[in-house]
Amino acid sequence: MPTGGVKRVVVEFPATLLSRAEGVLGELAKNRSELIRLAVEQYLESLERAKLERELAEGYTANAAQARNLCEEFAPLESDLV
Numbered sequence: 544m545p546t547g548g549v550k551r552v553v554v555e556f557p558a559t560l561l562s563r564a565e566g567v568l569g570e571l572a573k574n575r576s577e578l579i580r581l582a583v584e585q586y587l588e589s590l591e592r593a594k595l596e597r598e599l600a601e602g603y604t605a606n607a608a609q610a611r612n613l614c615e616e617f618a619p620l621e622s623d624l625v
Contacts, residue, residue, distance in 0.1 A: 554579065 556564070564578055571578065603610075 565575065568575065568578060573581065
């Protein structure tokens with residue numbers, strides 16, 4: 544848990560989702576608050592990962608022509624190594 548303090552938050556859940564969540568608490572050995580924190584942390588991490596993947600893909604796309612030119616430029620040297 545972060546050392547920056549703890550804030551209490553009221554969260555509304557549809558009854559079926561709350562029932563499903565409470566159904567796994569024993570299996571996970573977690574209480575409701577721990578489960579919700581874990582879920583939010585994992586969701587935020589997945590958003591950050593997706594953002595990074597998009598940025599990398601955009602960078603690769605933006606630099607594809609330059610990378611292709613470099614490969615073509617060094618291709619003759621590569622055949623000398625084999």
